[in-house]
Amino acid sequence: MLEIQNLSVNYRGVRALHDVSFQIPEGQLVGILGPNGAGKSTLVEAILNLVPVTRGVIRFQGLPLRRQLLKISYVPQRSKIDWDYPVTVWNTVMMAQTVQARLFRGFSPQARELAEAALARVEIYDLKDRPIGELSGGQQQRVFLARALAKEAELYIFDEPFTSVDRKTEDIIFDVFQELRKASKTLLVIDHDLGESLAFYDRLLLLNKRLIAQGSPQEVVTADNLERAYGRGLTRVFV
Numbered sequence: 001m002l003e004i005q006n007l008s009v010n011y012r013g014v015r016a017l018h019d020v021s022f023q024i025p026e027g028q029l030v031g032i033l034g035p036n037g038a039g040k041s042t043l044v045e046a047i048l049n050l051v052p053v054t055r056g057v058i059r060f061q062g063l064p065l066r067r068q069l070l071k072i073s074y075v076p077q078r079s080k081i082d083w084d085y086p087v088t089v090w091n092t093v094m095m096a097q098t099v100q101a102r103l104f105r106g107f108s109p110q111a112r113e114l115a116e117a118a119l120a121r122v123e124i125y126d127l128k129d130r131p132i133g134e135l136s137g138g139q140q141q142r143v144f145l146a147r148a149l150a151k152e153a154e155l156y157i158f159d160e161p162f163t164s165v166d167r168k169t170e171d172i173i174f175d176v177f178q179e180l181r182k183a184s185k186t187l188l189v190i191d192h193d194l195g196e197s198l199a200f201y202d203r204l205l206l207l208n209k210r211l212i213a214q215g216s217p218q219e220v221v222t223a224d225n226l227e228r229a230y231g232r233g234l235t236r237v238f239v
């Protein structure tokens, strides 16, 4: 269970999140929605202990999450990654295991097997020796998906994984999400798309600084909720 209680985050006086509370049982695939600047990334960064929390509590499996960060796999927005950094696909995926690798002793055979299996699962094993900067957008997204899988976490967080990816990558991401869910993992996914794909989530969180609504896609995607989050213009298009 992931529990967020009364979470507020301010950046030097700018209120990014205010009094957000929710609980997510394990095995759920959860979409986080909201307009630009709604605090979606801030929520994720607070969970990852990357921004200071002004107020509130974040617990996972009954304990403060900041003491169990190894249980989280995080895939940032593609735009936040430096694709010119000279690193191969293989080394990017192995980085997920660096903390676990014993200092100076290199990676265990199991770590290599995990990385190989993850690359094969997302169908880019044959690209493993290529620099990440030479891949297509969809292939790059799959490198980071493989890296998340190789970490064998309990809580998986993806920031806009479907942005500028091809159809094949989209299908692979959807399938991997279903597999993780069946394995009782918890998944949080920031999603910009307000279309039909929302039906695929078990639960949605609709944010605009505050939590506007939470529940099943049917409960959350209503004209009233969307208007409260996005303003009037969008509602007619999506409902």
Ligand SMILES: Nc1ncnc2c1ncn2[C@@H]1O[C@H](COP(=O)(O)OP(=O)(O)OP(=O)(O)O)[C@@H](O)[C@H]1O
Pocket: 011, 012, 014, 015, 016, 034, 035, 036, 037, 038, 039, 040, 041, 042, 043
């Ligand atoms: N490091 C920071 N310093 C100051 N203000 C910030 C910082 N990061 C975010 N903010 C502000 O906090 C608010 C929430 O931003 P956040 O990036 O969490 O929103 P978002 O919902 O992820 O937006 P987007 O959909 O555009 O990625 C915005 O007003 C933003 O300008």
